[in-house]
Each structure stands twice: as C-alpha cells, then as structure tokens.
Amino acid sequence: MIRLYVTGDLSPGAAVAPTLDQSRYLTQVMRLKAGDELLVFNGRDGEWRAAIAEVLKKGVILRAEAQTRPQTLGPDLELIVAVVKKARVETIVEKAAELGARRVRLVLTKRTNADRIRLDRLDAIAEEAAEQTGRLDVPRIDDPIKLDALLDGWEAGRRLMFCDETGGAPAIRALTAAVQGFQDQKWSILIGPEGGFSPEEGERLRALPFTTAVSLGPRILRADTAAIAAMTLWQAAVGDWDR
Structure with missing residues (x-):
C-alpha cells in the first residue's frame, strides 16, 4: 500500500x-x-x-x-557529514534516512569544497526514503555550520563516532567497548570531507572526551560510501537491528 x-x-x-x-x-x-x-x-x-x-x-x-x-522512534542517532558535491550529499541523506538516522547535520570544514546545498531538495529526499522504508518519522536536515561551532555547542551526554582516516581502532571493536554499560546513549557519526580533516581538526576531535575514533578499514572511502559503511557498523554494534 x-x-x-x-x-x-x-x-x-x-x-x-x-x-x-x-x-x-x-x-x-x-x-x-x-x-x-x-x-x-x-x-x-x-x-x-x-x-x-x-x-x-x-x-x-x-x-x-x-x-x-502507534508512533515510535528509532535510536537517537545523528549523521554529521562535511558538505561534499550535491549528488553525493543527496545520496548520503537518502541512505541516512533508510538506515535510521534521526537527524542529518551538515558541517563546513577547512577542506570543504562543495556545491550549493538546497535544503528543500534534501527534505524531499528524506521524506521519500522514510515513506519507502516504513519508518514513522522523517530525519531532520540542518543548515550547514562550521565544525568548530558544532563542537563548541556539543550536547551533553551525546557520544561521537569519529571516522578517522588517519587511523583508529577497528570500528566494531571500538564501538563494542564504548557502549558497555551505555547502550542507550545518544550518538552522532562524523564523516569528513573528501580531502580529509585538517591536522588541527583531527587533533581536536581525538582529544574530546566524548569521542570514539574508529577506522573504516584499509581503503580510502568517498564520503557517501563512508557514511553508509559507518552507519551500518554502528547499527550492527549499537543500534536497533537486533530489536
């Protein structure tokens, strides 16, 4: 129907x-x-x-x-992604909706180089994905903001899965360790630009007390592939796939 x-x-x-x-x-x-x-x-x-x-x-x-x-919500998961080319952002929003993200936040980093973003188009993509997947809500899509501003206003009690292309613990192992005793915590996943985070950005992210730095494997992934892989790993280790 x-x-x-x-x-x-x-x-x-x-x-x-x-x-x-x-x-x-x-x-x-x-x-x-x-x-x-x-x-x-x-x-x-x-x-x-x-x-x-x-x-x-x-x-x-x-x-x-x-x-x-009746109304239900999935896990409190945000996908935070550095703005990339329009077609890839649209794919990321579509897959984020399919994979259960409650919110997609777009950020500007020092190496961001991207097309103009149309939020109305992204909202329509998120709505269509929600209709097709059977979920009862539509993920919220936020205007792009600078990464530093996002981190300065970080929500207390929310964990951050930082996908670190320079090297981190294997994702499943790191996430499994991070959620022991904290299965119901709020989480965000951060995907960087296709040029990677700057050294200063990476250093700040790794030093944050709420961050879990993870590796997505030995290959360099494009932003849309990284977002899909990271959300899949998170759902397998932390999310609602076994419920």
Whole structure:
C-alpha cells in the first residue's frame, strides 16, 4: 500500500490535504480515485489508514480512518557529514534516512569544497526514503555550520563516532567497548570531507572526551560510501537491528 508523509494532525475522521505534488502523484501516477486507501504518517501521531475523500481540480483531500501503528522512534542517532558535491550529499541523506538516522547535520570544514546545498531538495529526499522504508518519522536536515561551532555547542551526554582516516581502532571493536554499560546513549557519526580533516581538526576531535575514533578499514572511502559503511557498523554494534 502507498505510504505518504503528511504534515497535518492525524486522528479519526481528520481531513488531510497533501501537497499539490503529492496529490498529482496519487491521482496521475498511481491512478487512485475517491474511496481508494493508502497509509499516511506525520512523525507525531503514528501511521494511519486513510482514504481519498475528494478529488479536486487542484489536489485531493484525504480522510484518516484508523491508526495502524502507534508512533515510535528509532535510536537517537545523528549523521554529521562535511558538505561534499550535491549528488553525493543527496545520496548520503537518502541512505541516512533508510538506515535510521534521526537527524542529518551538515558541517563546513577547512577542506570543504562543495556545491550549493538546497535544503528543500534534501527534505524531499528524506521524506521519500522514510515513506519507502516504513519508518514513522522523517530525519531532520540542518543548515550547514562550521565544525568548530558544532563542537563548541556539543550536547551533553551525546557520544561521537569519529571516522578517522588517519587511523583508529577497528570500528566494531571500538564501538563494542564504548557502549558497555551505555547502550542507550545518544550518538552522532562524523564523516569528513573528501580531502580529509585538517591536522588541527583531527587533533581536536581525538582529544574530546566524548569521542570514539574508529577506522573504516584499509581503503580510502568517498564520503557517501563512508557514511553508509559507518552507519551500518554502528547499527550492527549499537543500534536497533537486533530489536
């Protein structure tokens, strides 16, 4: 059944107005008509079965019928990635949503060299990935900020998995040791630019008390590959894959 992310509140009988693009997708691509059913979610009220109540000249109106799943959230995992080329950032956001990240934070480092970022495009990619994967929320995508500013305002109690291309403990071994007794901690994963972190940035990251420096193996990975590999390793060692 089609799943659609909506912004309106969901409750029995609630009327929901999808965006114009979503309405066109339902009626022109999927050929749905009045009375046909789909699943909707908004990241707050769980997943609901809804039906197309009206087909208008511009858009459709949905009617929420019954909740199919209560609202749940995955692990509190952020993916922090240095801004790279547009196509690779889009891949990273898509895969972050598929792999369970709750938030994607974009950072600017000393070696950042990238295209202009369109947050509206990234939001749409995250929404589509959430629809397809069955998750009940959509990851938040943040405006790029400088790495130093991000570290200066670091959230207390959050651990950082620093993917260190200059060498760190093997990821699974380091993560397994880091979570002993702290399985429910908040975590972030940091992926650097394709030119790597500067020596000063690497030195600061390794000195932070909340950082676990890990290696992603003997090969140099592009940013999108590194993000996928790091999230997979984190999910296997710390995340919700065994739940």
